[in-house]
Amino acid sequence: MNVRNLHLNIDFLGSSGVVLSTEQKSTLQSSLTVVQHNENFGDLYFWGKILGLNKDYYIIQGTPKEPSAFERKTLYSQDCMNWGLLIPATEDMKKQAKVITGRFTGDPAYEFEKTIISVRNKEKETPELSVEAEEEEEEEEEEDDDESLDLDQKTVSMKEEDRMAAVIANIDADTALVPRGAYVLDSLGKIYKNRLFEGLSPFEASKLDYYFHFRKPSFVDHRTLIVRADLDRAIDFMDNISEDIPRGCWSIQQERGGSLVTIRSLYWVGYTFYHMPRTTEYGSAYVGTGEKNIDLPFML
Amino acid sequence: MSALRSASDLSSPRIIDSQYVDEKSFLYETSTVTGLNLYDHLARVLTKILNEKPQNAADVFEDYSRNEKRPKPAPSSRNASVADEVQSKTELALAEIQEKLFSKGEGEDDIEVEDEYPIPNIMELSFFFEQAGIGLNREEMFRVGMALKNLTENHPLEHARFWGKIFGIEDNYLVAEVEYREGDEEEDEDDALEEVSEEQERQEAEENEEEDDTPKMVHRVSVVPREEMRTGANKKTYFVCNELGKPWTRLPHVTPAQIVAARKIKKFFTGRLDAPITSYPPFPGNEANYLRAQIARISAGTHISPVGFYQFDEEDVDDDDGGALPDNFIINTEFEPIPARELASSSLTSWVHHVQHILPQGRCSWWNPKEEEEGEPDSDAEEERADEPQPEVGPPLLSPLSGDADVDGMSPWTTSLSSKLVPQFAVAVVRSCLWPGAHAFAFGKIFENIYIGWGHKYSAHSFSPMQTAPVQDEYPTEPKITEVDDPTPEEEAAAREGQEEDDQDEQDDDGNYDDDDD
Numbered sequence: 095m096n097v098r099n100l101h102l103n104i105d106f107l108g109s110s111g112v113v114l115s116t117e118q119k120s121t122l123q124s125s126l127t128v129v130q131h132n133e134n135f136g137d138l139y140f141w142g143k144i145l146g147l148n149k150d151y152y153i154i155q156g157t158p159k160e161p162s163a164f165e166r167k168t169l170y171s172q173d174c175m176n177w178g179l180l181i182p183a184t185e186d187m188k189k190q191a192k193v194i195t196g197r198f199t200g201d202p203a204y205e206f207e208k209t210i211i212s213v214r215n216k217e218k219e220t221p222e223l224s225v226e227a228e229e230e231e232e233e234e235e236e237e238d239d240d241e242s243l244d245l246d247q248k249t250v251s252m253k254e255e256d257r258m259a260a261v262i263a264n265i266d267a268d269t270a271l272v273p274r275g276a277y278v279l280d281s282l283g284k285i286y287k288n289r290l291f292e293g294l295s296p297f298e299a300s301k302l303d304y305y306f307h308f309r310k311p312s313f314v315d316h317r318t319l320i321v322r323a324d325l326d327r328a329i330d331f332m333d334n335i336s337e338d339i340p341r342g343c344w345s346i347q348q349e350r351g352g353s354l355v356t357i358r359s360l361y362w363v364g365y366t367f368y369h370m371p372r373t374t375e376y377g378s379a380y381v382g383t384g385e386k387n388i389d390l391p392f393m394l
Numbered sequence: 395m396s397a398l399r400s401a402s403d404l405s406s407p408r409i410i411d412s413q414y415v416d417e418k419s420f421l422y423e424t425s426t427v428t429g430l431n432l433y434d435h436l437a438r439v440l441t442k443i444l445n446e447k448p449q450n451a452a453d454v455f456e457d458y459s460r461n462e463k464r465p466k467p468a469p470s471s472r473n474a475s476v477a478d479e480v481q482s483k484t485e486l487a488l489a490e491i492q493e494k495l496f497s498k499g500e501g502e503d504d505i506e507v508e509d510e511y512p513i514p515n516i517m518e519l520s521f522f523f524e525q526a527g528i529g530l531n532r533e534e535m536f537r538v539g540m541a542l543k544n545l546t547e548n549h550p551l552e553h554a555r556f557w558g559k560i561f562g563i564e565d566n567y568l569v570a571e572v573e574y575r576e577g578d579e580e581e582d583e584d585d586a587l588e589e590v591s592e593e594q595e596r597q598e599a600e601e602n603e604e605e606d607d608t609p610k611m612v613h614r615v616s617v618v619p620r621e622e623m624r625t626g627a628n629k630k631t632y633f634v635c636n637e638l639g640k641p642w643t644r645l646p647h648v649t650p651a652q653i654v655a656a657r658k659i660k661k662f663f664t665g666r667l668d669a670p671i672t673s674y675p676p677f678p679g680n681e682a683n684y685l686r687a688q689i690a691r692i693s694a695g696t697h698i699s700p701v702g703f704y705q706f707d708e709e710d711v712d713d714d715d716g717g718a719l720p721d722n723f724i725i726n727t728e729f730e731p732i733p734a735r736e737l738a739s740s741s742l743t744s745w746v747h748h749v750q751h752i753l754p755q756g757r758c759s760w761w762n763p764k765e766e767e768e769g770e771p772d773s774d775a776e777e778e779r780a781d782e783p784q785p786e787v788g789p790p791l792l793s794p795l796s797g798d799a800d801v802d803g804m805s806p807w808t809t810s811l812s813s814k815l816v817p818q819f820a821v822a823v824v825r826s827c828l829w830p831g832a833h834a835f836a837f838g839k840i841f842e843n844i845y846i847g848w849g850h851k852y853s854a855h856s857f858s859p860m861q862t863a864p865v866q867d868e869y870p871t872e873p874k875i876t877e878v879d880d881p882t883p884e885e886e887a888a889a890r891e892g893q894e895e896d897d898q899d900e901q902d903d904d905g906n907y908d909d910d911d912d
Contacts, residue, residue, distance in 0.1 A: 109530055113529055115527040121815075145808075195855075347565065352484050352485045388856045392660055392661075393660050
């Protein structure tokens with residue numbers, strides 16, 4: 095959510111358990127102003143909090159003054175005062191982060207290690223991955239049940255900082271909601287905020303179809319022509335969240351009798367998005383452990 | 395044709411008129427595609443811009459133009475307006491319900507300071523929760539307090555506190571933990587429900603018995619009985635509501651079977667108490683029971699207090715026999731507040747659990763399944779002792795947190811101080827890693843637990859459901875037990891004839907019988 099009115103907007107998420115203490119709010123107010131000036135950000139967003147075992151991380155994201163597509167710079171801090179820039183996550187880093195499980199510790203320099211034992215079956219060429227979990231440097235004993243199996247050991251190690259950057263990128267790719275009509279695509283291909291966005295109507299706000307992922311669209315063009323004819327190409331250029339797999343991974347609720355719509359992700363537990371219908375108020379935050387809920391299909 | 399004319403050309407009015415008319419009629423041309431005409435469109439856009447006078451009007455001109463072009467719902471279309479009306483009605487309805495929360499009850503004008511006020515000081519707790527960065531926002535907590543007050547007015551309660559909030563897919567649950575006053579227990583409701591369901595089961599069993607005569611299994615699986623009210627896992631009663639202001643619903647007591655099953659499944663709550671839980675192993679109950687089981691597990695695992703706040707009653711300690719552990723405690727009136735720094739140290743020695751641990755059996759006190767079969771004489775005394783199941787033991791009440799098992803190699807609790815800048819007045823905060831969402835804070839003599847989350851345990855490994863039982867073997871087929879069709883009458887007749895022929899053959903040899911009828 096935009097930091098401009100953070101201390102007021104965070105109230106919208108209060109019913110989801112997202113609370114900042116008074117000390118944090120006042121520290122953030124001063125330090126974020128400094129950051130915005132130093133980094134020359136056009137807009138600064140409070141992304142959320144990643145809970146570590148010993149300490150928590152506060153994450154903010156900023157967009158440059160000339161917004162270009164979906165670019166954002168991410169910064170983190172442990173005390174809301176000193177902010178460090180996170181390097182943008184590469185594809186490699188994202189893949190590695192998907193393998194590593196376990197909580198964040200709270201020490202940015204901590205190294206996560208994971209040994210992947212892959213079994214290569216001689217008859218088929220495709221290797222099968224079976225992941226063994228370990229965090230300390232323990233040597234796994236290879237089990238050679240079958241003589242024809244070749245066991246490959248690969249150790250993946252990642253610094254906590256990099257893992258955090260990758261996890262944030264993964265979360266943004268799967269969440270980062272905006273209401274329909276908030277952003278506009280002009281004929282030159284530039285995306286910018288719709289100044290005439292007045293908020294969704296209460297009827298629209300209660301439907302998942304009116305919310306989009308704020309990311310590079312991946313399946314907009316796969317829709318049939320009939321569906322595309324009804325869409326407004328200027329605003330319907332992003333992916334709809336009602337098409338996310340597995341269906342039912344978003345929980346949409348109306349609080350305060352309908353004057354506040356809260357959408358929670360069941361896939362990344364802790365991501366909450368709020369919108370007040372008929373106003374331009376909307377925002378989101380992630381407060382969680384930074385782990386994907388892979389058990390989602392069992393839990394629905 | 396439509397180029398700018400210089401002043402000299404203004405001489406001929408007729409030409410200007412015709413040009414003007416031409417160009418104006420061009421502007422009035424309606425588009426074959428959308429039915430708009432440029433003149434009206436420009437008029438509307440310019441009117442809107444002049445009314446609103448936005449900054450950088452020239453830059454936002456396209457936005458206005460596009461907005462005007464978007465098909466607007468006709469005023470006569472009912473869809474949006476009806477839905478909006480419905481919305482405002484629900485908002486209004488909820489606001490009216492919540493208004494009642496704020497109305498003072500009768501007889502409250504004489505301010506009697508009761509010694510035993512059943513509800514804690516909600517605003518004080520909400521202040522501390524906010525300092526710790528957990529919980530709900532202040533207005534919501536105040537409404538929680540009012541709702542609790544409402545609850546105590548409708549039921550005879552000794553204590554009531556806000557247990558926490560559990561999120562669901564369609565709706566959330568706000569949970570209140572209460573303790574009834576001695577002797578005022580409303581057992582009727584819950585037991586009545588149970589009696590009804592038991593009767594139904596009995597009736598169904600009888601019906602089934604009448605219908606089939608197949609032999610029943612003699613071996614009976616004994617069901618672990620649930621704990622009595624006010625003991626063990628049923629020590630406290632829980633009320634839930636979906637939205638503050640709406641009436642509170644009491645959750646049924648939890649049975650050990652439900653706790654055992656709840657440990658094996660992982661499901662999101664939907665928000666409806668009567669929703670069925672489809673899972674493997676099948677959960678004995680609906681969402682209300684699952685919710686109650688999870689609440690019991692969370693309470694047993696994460697309700698903590700600073701060491702020394704509660705102590706065992708001395709009378710109970712004297713009555714101790716070898717095996718029984720004290721399960722009741724009282725508030726220590728001589729409690730000395732522990733400094734925040736000690737409470738927030740990662741050694742966790744200054745916190746203790748004050749809710750009994752739930753054994754693998756699903757109860758807090760071990761129940762011996764052999765005790766039920768008292769009537770059956772066992773010939774071999776040795777055999778009996780060998781078959782005696784091992785009593786399950788768990789950590790005793792008021793055991794410190796430092797004895798808690800690690801989660802995935804990490805400490806199961808995270809401690810911190812609420813403020814780094816003012817540590818003198820900081821609140822000690824403890825967060826559970828095993829049940830994400832369970833928090834506790836302590837400051838001086840005040841402490842509280844709260845749970846805000848989805849109601850699931852943390853596990854570093856992904857959940858894998860219980861495997862189904864292996865397919866049971868079929869009885870090996872032997873000719874002795876293989877079913878054979880009964881012989882048909884024709885076959886019987888043929889066999890009898892064959893028999894008679896044999897007899898006759900034998901008798902012919904005798905020569906006594908005459909074949910002829912003469």
